[in-house]
Amino acid sequence: MKPEDFPKEIRPYLQPFHQGRLIYRCLGCQAEFGIEKLAYVCPQCGQVLLIYDQNAARLKDISGELWQRIFDYRRMLNLDALKGIYRYHEFIGPVIPLEAVIYLGEGHTPIIEANPSLQDKIGVRFYFKNDGQNPSASFKDRGMASALSYINFMLQKGYLSEVLAICASTGDTSAAAALYASYLPGVKSAVLLPHKKVTPQQLSQPLGSGATVFEIPGVFDDCMKIVEALSDNYNVALLNSKNAWRILGQESYSYEIAQDLEYDLSHTVVVLPIGNAGNITAVMSGFLKFYEAGIIDVLPKIVGVQSEHANPVYRYYLEPDEANRQFVPVTVKSSVAQAAMIGNPVSMPRVIHLVKRYNKLAGGPRTFFVEVSEQDIMDCEILANRNGHIACTHGGESLAGLMAAQKRGVFDSRDVAVLDSTAHAIKFAGFQEMYFGQQFPPDYNISPKQDLINTPVYVHPEDLDKVPAPGRPLDGKDLERFVARVAQEIAGMLGLKKV
Numbered sequence: 145m146k147p148e149d150f151p152k153e154i155r156p157y158l159q160p161f162h163q164g165r166l167i168y169r170c171l172g173c174q175a176e177f178g179i180e181k182l183a184y185v186c187p188q189c190g191q192v193l194l195i196y197d198q199n200a201a202r203l204k205d206i207s208g209e210l211w212q213r214i215f216d217y218r219r220m221l222n223l224d225a226l227k228g229i230y231r232y233h234e235f236i237g238p239v240i241p242l243e244a245v246i247y248l249g250e251g252h253t254p255i256i257e258a259n260p261s262l263q264d265k266i267g268v269r270f271y272f273k274n275d276g277q278n279p280s281a282s283f284k285d286r287g288m289a290s291a292l293s294y295i296n297f298m299l300q301k302g303y304l305s306e307v308l309a310i311c312a313s314t315g316d317t318s319a320a321a322a323l324y325a326s327y328l329p330g331v332k333s334a335v336l337l338p339h340k341k342v343t344p345q346q347l348s349q350p351l352g353s354g355a356t357v358f359e360i361p362g363v364f365d366d367c368m369k370i371v372e373a374l375s376d377n378y379n380v381a382l383l384n385s386k387n388a389w390r391i392l393g394q395e396s397y398s399y400e401i402a403q404d405l406e407y408d409l410s411h412t413v414v415v416l417p418i419g420n421a422g423n424i425t426a427v428m429s430g431f432l433k434f435y436e437a438g439i440i441d442v443l444p445k446i447v448g449v450q451s452e453h454a455n456p457v458y459r460y461y462l463e464p465d466e467a468n469r470q471f472v473p474v475t476v477k478s479s480v481a482q483a484a485m486i487g488n489p490v491s492m493p494r495v496i497h498l499v500k501r502y503n504k505l506a507g508g509p510r511t512f513f514v515e516v517s518e519q520d521i522m523d524c525e526i527l528a529n530r531n532g533h534i535a536c537t538h539g540g541e542s543l544a545g546l547m548a549a550q551k552r553g554v555f556d557s558r559d560v561a562v563l564d565s566t567a568h569a570i571k572f573a574g575f576q577e578m579y580f581g582q583q584f585p586p587d588y589n590i591s592p593k594q595d596l597i598n599t600p601v602y603v604h605p606e607d608l609d610k611v612p613a614p615g616r617p618l619d620g621k622d623l624e625r626f627v628a629r630v631a632q633e634i635a636g637m638l639g640l641k642k643v
């Protein structure tokens with residue numbers, strides 16, 4: 145719709161109008177400093193940071209209802225910079241000029257109601273939010289759009305010139321980083337991946353985008369240490385979720401859920417997997433910001449899910465007494481939720497901080513942590529996809545987590561869950577192949593269920609001596625016989641009746 149066709153009272157708000165005063169704040173010593181420089185940790189105490197808007201109180205000058213209408217009308221606005229995560233510009237990056245926004249089609253991923261038989265089977269109403277339908281096929285694009293728009297802004301202002309962007313990755317961060325960096329002139333990217341611990345599809349992505357790809361022995365946590373050493377000692381831009389700009393962009397996930405559910409989250413449960421804990425940080429932070437601005441009046445329940453093979457956050461919250469909780473990193477084991485196979489999550493201090501605030505503002509426990517088995521993750525992924533979904537293994541983890549949370553009594557009868565399928569199923573096709581081929585190495589602890597296995601059937605009737613081959617087609621009688629026999633064979637296997 146053209147700007148002049150919008151209602152008069154909305155027109156002044158269609159384009160971003162709020163001027164934020166963004167600062168980094170340290171979660172350890174509360175020190176604050178400016179955003180003119182890329183920073184990842186506090187220069188005074190070394191803790192992780194979050195970005196705050198010192199002008200945030202002004203967002204309350206606009207009523208919650210008016211904000212809702214602004215976002216709803218922006219849906220109809222054909223302005224590239226506001227088509228993705230920056231529909232919520234005032235809450236995501238109110239210092240980034242629209243000319244600096246990088247939009248590659250991220251965000252506004254569909255919320256798909258689970259099919260009726262699957263909902264019956266599970267016994268809860270639920271939806272998948274398909275974040276695999278982002279441009280690089282995972283939710284990481286939300287954070288990269290924010291981080292790279294910020295870098296672009298710094299380039300345009302002349303605060304930065306040549307940028308080398310780096311990240312450690314379990315696969316999807318590097319795919320997103322390489323994609324967004326390759327779009328932006330003046331930015332090159334290098335990614336560090338744990339050798340043989342990303343899928344071939346994920347490895348192909350940064351290679352295709354022209355990034356320099358390093359494979360490192362060990363697991364993600366080892367790669368992260370190297371990237372931290374590089375970013376501490378050299379002039380590079382770190383694109384891991386340690387970079388607080390990533391968190392800002394990923395808050396869009398919460399804003400979209402609010403908007404998709406007509407801003408009524410009174411019976412909503414948001415379920416998502418936890419790896420480095422950047423995503424759950426962003427999801428909590430996003431709901432908190434909308435809550436404080438009066439855009440939503442209930443904070444939804446949040447369920448964070450971890451695999452038994454990589455469960456440090458779950459273990460931390462096992463201790464009911466806040467004063468006795470102690471964070472202990474774990475040594476990870478092989479996991480099909482490979483993008484979440486992280487034993488020492490960088491965002492743990494953010495999670496601890498936000499969980500306290502979230503439950504305090506909600507007036508009671510609204511955050512829950514569950515663990516699930518590798519078997520359940522894999523079974524649930526396949527089950528979901530047999531019911532019309534495109535869940536990745538982490539989407540399967542969300543579904544397994546929903547069932548675990550239900551057992552724990554997290555749900556009441558009116559609750560509806562939104563499950564994060566964080567990436568696209570095809571990125572993790574190799575795990576499905578291992579399941580169907582019954583080839584899982586023992587360390588995964590997964591035994592395929594016969595009724596979920598599916599394999600192709602090769603059709604070559606024994607009495608057929610001539611079959612076509614590429615470059616060697618059949619013709620005449622040979623072709624007729626081939627078609628007739630193969631059709632007959634398939635009809636027999638499918639038990640088809642003649643018309």
Ligand SMILES: *Cc1c(COP(=O)(O)O)cnc(C)c1O
Pocket residue numbers: 282283284316317385417418419420421422423424483484536538566567
């Ligand atoms: C990165 C990732 C996760 C984990 O998210 P964190 O922010 O690291 O907790 C889960 N699923 C997929 C597909 C991912 O790429």
Ligand SMILES: [Zn+2]
Pocket residue numbers: 170171172173174175186187188189190191
């Ligand atoms: Zn500090």
